[in-house]
Amino acid sequence: MKIAVFAALLSVASAMAQQYLLPIGSNVNNRQSEVSIVISALDTWARLEDTFSFYPYMGDFEDVIKNRVKVLAERYVPPLGFEQGEFALNVQATPGPYSQNIFRLQQSDGKWAVPPEVLDVKLQYGEVTLNLTGVTKVELRVRGNGREERFSSDGSSPGSACFIQTVDRELGQGLVILAKEYVNPQYREEWITEGEVVLWENGLFAEFNIIDGFFSSASANLPKLLESIRAPETQSQQSQSPVLVVSSPKIARITRIGSITEITVSVEATSVANIEFSGTLNGNWYSIPKYLQPLNLQTGSTKFTHTTEAPASFYRVRLAESQKQ
Structure with a gap:
């Protein structure tokens, strides 16, 4: 009976570990x-x-x-x-x-x-910034090769709060900032083999593995912040039916010769849209005179022209109202 209860507790703990995730460690890119x-x-x-x-x-x-x-x-x-x-x-x-x-x-x-x-794109990473409201303190603990370092946002741990990047000002703005030298494997020092990030919500806390970001433990009463860091669905968790991600029509290229501007619009799925221009980014937008009515855009690339004597113009493609969700 004790073995069965212990197995059930392990199962619940494992399910919770996969339910919550910080985008750090090997899962640093595991978020939208x-x-x-x-x-x-x-x-x-x-x-x-x-x-x-x-x-x-x-x-x-x-x-x-x-x-x-x-x-x-x-x-x-x-x-x-x-x-x-x-x-x-x-x-x-x-x-x-x-x-x-x-x-x-x-x-x-x-x-x-x-x-x-x-x-062969080489991506560069900065600190990991999380938008989390209600966090009152952040702790960072790292260990390896008989060495241990501890940091906290309020300075209560031996290590300097500078290494955790988060201070009370950021927490008050709903931001948790974690230094890449500890939470990104690309920059982490080799001696670090284990550790945790602990997020406090007054007297409640949630702890996450620094190596992969998975939830590891929490106070008896779970902090509300956990609802904001649920693990996203992975490819294997999706249904077997194919998922098609389609972007809205967009301007792929703009060239100008004399007073004639050529706008190339790229379309991934048939749509209805207006092509508009403005003299400034923050100004009013107008339909190009040649294309006052919404255009039926077919898949592929299509070129449109605009004749203007203005020294500079800005352009955008805006979906017709009937196309908006």
């Missing part, structure tokens, strides 16, 4: 983020952009980034006359890592192409 990938010519304003929402069920984050960069690079056509200039590849995940690479195109099969080494 908004990603922007841009290839641009530094000497012009011509650019090709891919923006999308990343979800853990889509697979390994870094693999997804590299695949999207490769697809974008295959679609990129440098502006005429600037093929031998400098180009930039910028990747930004919010929240998450980033990458910037300045490069020159190379000839491949008679075409200008992004070099293979640029496609």
